[in-house]
Amino acid sequence: MTKSVMACMQLPQWLARFNRYVTNPIQRMWAGWAPTMGILEHVGRRSGKSYRTPLTVFNASIDGQEAVAVLLTYGPDRDWLKNVTAAGGGTMRRHGKSFRVTDPTVMSKADAARSVTGLMRPLFPLLPFESAVLFLRG
Numbered sequence: 587m588t589k590s591v592m593a594c595m596q597l598p599q600w601l602a603r604f605n606r607y608v609t610n611p612i613q614r615m616w617a618g619w620a621p622t623m624g625i626l627e628h629v630g631r632r633s634g635k636s637y638r639t640p641l642t643v644f645n646a647s648i649d650g651q652e653a654v655a656v657l658l659t660y661g662p663d664r665d666w667l668k669n670v671t672a673a674g675g676g677t678m679r680r681h682g683k684s685f686r687v688t689d690p691t692v693m694s695k696a697d698a699a700r701s702v703t704g705l706m707r708p709l710f711p712l713l714p715f716e717s718a719v720l721f722l723r724g
Contacts, residue, residue, distance in 0.1 A: 621681075622642055622643065622644075622706065623640060623641070623642060623643060623680070624640070624641055624642075624643035624654070624656075624678050624679060624680040625638050625639065625640050625641070625678070625679040625680075626638070626639045626640075626641055626656075626666060626670065626676050626677075626678055626687070627676055627677040627678070627679065627684075628666055628669040628670045628673065628676035628677075629669060629673060629676075630665075630669055631668060631669050631672040631673070637666065637669065639666040641656050641666075642656065642657060642659075643655070643656055643678065643680060644656070644657075644702045644704070644706050644707075644710055645702070645703045645704040645706070646698070646701040646702050646703055646720060647701055647703050648701055648720060648722060651722055651723070651724075652722075652723040652724075653701060653720055653721060653722050653723050654678060654680075654687060654720070654721050654723055655698050655701060655702050655710070655718050655719070655720050655721075656718060656719050656721070657695065657698075657710075657713055657715045657717075657718050658692070658715060658716075658717045658718055658719060659715050661717065662692050662717055662719075667690065667692070667719060670687070670690050670721075671690050674688055674689070674690075675687050675688035675689065675690065675721065678721070678723075685723055685724070686723070686724050687721035687722065687723060687724075688721065688722045688724055689721065689722045690719050690720070690721050691719065691720045691721075692717060692718070692719050693717065693718060693719075693720065694716065694717055694718070695710075695711065695713070695715055695716055695717060695718050696711065697718075698710075698718035698719075698720055699711040701720055
């Protein structure tokens with residue numbers, strides 16, 4: 587696979603559906619404690635139902651404020667992203683602790699990479715996805 591093809595990669599929608607019903611329930615058991623994972627707790631914008639979505643999460647900083655970055659591995663048309671955008675945020679559970687995330691901002695992976703901090707910073711731009719969302723941590 588060439589670099590240009592990898593740069594535009596988005597995982598297939600059938601895999602997103604499979605993960606929603608099979609993989610995500612399993613990941614919820616440990617994603618709130620695993621080093622590169624987090625669980626985003628959010629409320630359905632139409633249903634009002636509570637959801638817990640496991641995600642790969644990177645530490646970030648926006649203008650000196652703590653933040654987190656999430657690669658949009660299935661693209662920006664995700665229900666969890668629509669829910670947190672409508673609500674202005676949600677709650678993230680990472681390393682066994684919960685904190686509020688606000689102001690979701692979708693951007694290119696290259697733009698988000700400038701904000702990523704910590705040990706995973708060199709890895710973030712190499713991952714084969716095209717967009718990300720940044721949240722302020724608060």
